[in-house]
Amino acid sequence: MGIAKRKMNKPLRIGIAKRGMNKRGISPLIGYVLLIVGMLSVSVLVYGWLKTYVPQEKIECSEGVSLFVKDIECTKNITNSEIKLILNIKNNGLFNVDGFLIHATNDSVQKLATIDLSSYGGGANEIILFNEGRVPLKPSEEEGYLFEIGSNLNDIKTIEIIPAKFEIVKGKKRFTSCGSAKITDVVNCV
DSSP, X not given: OHHHHHHHHSOOOOOHHHHHHHHHHHHHHHHHHHHHHHXXXXXXXXXXXXXXXXXXXXXXXXXTOOEEEEEEEEEEOTTTOOEEEEEEEEEOXXXXXXXXXXXXXXXXXXXXXXXEXXXXXXXXXXXXXXXXXXXXBOTTOEEEEEEEEETSXXXXXXXXXXXXXXXXXXXXXXXEEOXXXXXXXXXXXX
């Protein structure tokens, strides 16, 4: 009888051998979960780091910034097709202006001026600075510019001028183009 009692007190354990196999099946799942959690945490860290490189506030020019093209003279040499453009620009705004961006079109139907003329007038990096960047153009002052375009373009139909300033933002000097003060003029080369 002693033997029979032992067998009854002992619980029946079915699937002990399968229990080890089940643990192996769970560990790849845990690995994938840890991999996904790790990638999400790295992406959150990278996003936070890259966010510091994007400017938070938009830099805009003051409301009273304005330039006026007082005179335009465009001559085209018939023999070699060289174009010379002379502009007399006046600051008719309330604030100093440090320079301007100038672009042109060679088609009267074209709405957006895409041809950069700054390199033909002594400018660098698509901007022309007044007085070679030493002194800004004060209100009511004028300055003349010569653009020797040569025979690179067939013709110039319109010019687009955007005033530019250096604004102080958080103690740093930042370049700002004043797109709201853009002026467009029609040019007739003779």
